[in-house]
Amino acid sequence: MSQKILIDTDPGIDDSWAILAALRSPELDVLGLTTVFGNTDVDNCALNGLRLVELEGNDHIPVARGAGGPLVRSSLDLGTMVHGLDGMGNTNPSPPKGELDPMPAAQFIVDTIKKYPGEVTLVPLGPLTNIGLALHQAPEIASLVEEVVLMGGSVFAPGNISPLAEANVFHDPHAAELVFRADWDVTMIGLDVTTKILVRPADLDLLYAANNPASQLLREIQPCYQDFHDQFYGLAGAFHLHDPSVIAYLLAPELFSCIQAPVHVVTEGRCEGKTIADIHRIWGERNSTTVATSVDSKSVVELLTYIITH
Ligand code: RIB
Numbered sequence: 001m002s003q004k005i006l007i008d009t010d011p012g013i014d015d016s017w018a019i020l021a022a023l024r025s026p027e028l029d030v031l032g033l034t035t036v037f038g039n040t041d042v043d044n045c046a047l048n049g050l051r052l053v054e055l056e057g058n059d060h061i062p063v064a065r066g067a068g069g070p071l072v073r074s075s076l077d078l079g080t081m082v083h084g085l086d087g088m089g090n091t092n093p094s095p096p097k098g099e100l101d102p103m104p105a106a107q108f109i110v111d112t113i114k115k116y117p118g119e120v121t122l123v124p125l126g127p128l129t130n131i132g133l134a135l136h137q138a139p140e141i142a143s144l145v146e147e148v149v150l151m152g153g154s155v156f157a158p159g160n161i162s163p164l165a166e167a168n169v170f171h172d173p174h175a176a177e178l179v180f181r182a183d184w185d186v187t188m189i190g191l192d193v194t195t196k197i198l199v200r201p202a203d204l205d206l207l208y209a210a211n212n213p214a215s216q217l218l219r220e221i222q223p224c225y226q227d228f229h230d231q232f233y234g235l236a237g238a239f240h241l242h243d244p245s246v247i248a249y250l251l252a253p254e255l256f257s258c259i260q261a262p263v264h265v266v267t268e269g270r271c272e273g274k275t276i277a278d279i280h281r282i283w284g285e286r287n288s289t290t291v292a293t294s295v296d297s298k299s300v301v302e303l304l305t306y307i308i309t310h
């Protein structure tokens with residue numbers, strides 16, 4: 001039986017690869033996409049969500065628009081420098097054919113979890129605002145989800161939007177804190193592993209050779225993402241694979257090693273957005289999160305390439 005997942009996302013170039021990989025995996029049953037601000041504004045993210053489900057005929061999968069900004073934080077630092085103004089690498093994509101689900105994302109999350117108690121894996125790939133709102137609206141969802149597997153945070157690796165903070169957590173640290181302190185099972189796929197997963201130009205040659213709609217879309221949008229990685233990290237055409245790593249984890253958790261530790265989020269000041277793992281349980285006041293700390297990078301890239309090309 002396939003695993004029911006609900007993806008909360010800010011597409012986004014790496015989100016696009018993650019969503020396409022999930023849609024193409026028979027082991028996963030994508031119940032819907034909920035969208036949030038982050039890599040671009042929430043309207044663009046919602047349109048991109050629709051484009052992605054339509055790309056290979058998954059129009060029946062609902063896409064619900066969510067939060068346009070963080071719960072408390074006043075500034076909105078969109079990731080358009082990394083993902084383009086449209087979130088699709090400045091490729092100016094054509095309008096989607098379908099319509100958004102009329103339900104706001106947080107309500108959609110609550111209703112979907114209640115419809116399938118104990119069965120839904122929540123997969124956040126962007127700022128955690130919609131999840132925070134859903135928890136606020138219906139705290140009982142914490143006991144009704146199967147688990148939460150998210151891309152965000154960093155324990156040992158440097159940040160990617162400040163010296164300490166990972167972008168998804170930084171965009172809405174208060175929402176992230178709600179997610180890490182709730183009484184549910186959370187797995188954190190953060191920069192500790194995603195910055196070790198490098199996609200190189202030779203991997204892209206394989207990916208693009210498939211010549212199907214998914215690989216062709218990635219071929220169009222990825223140059224913008226590569227340019228950013230060149231400028232910031234000097235990676236010479238290679239790039240970090242953030243969001244798709246979550247899909248790899250769902251399909252092949254044995255490729256990752258994890259530790260158990262309660263996670264706290266710094267919500268104010270210069271270190272805002274930093275995730276702290278209380279490894280020795282000195283504060284000891286909340287459930288442990290499963291934190292991914294190492295990964296078989298080559299196998300993750302091979303797996304994700306295989307899914308797009310077959
Ligand atoms: O830090 C990486 C995360 O920030 C990814 O989810 C990427 O899509 C951006 O949102």
Ligand code: CA
Nearest residue numbers: 012015125126
């Ligand atoms: Ca994302």
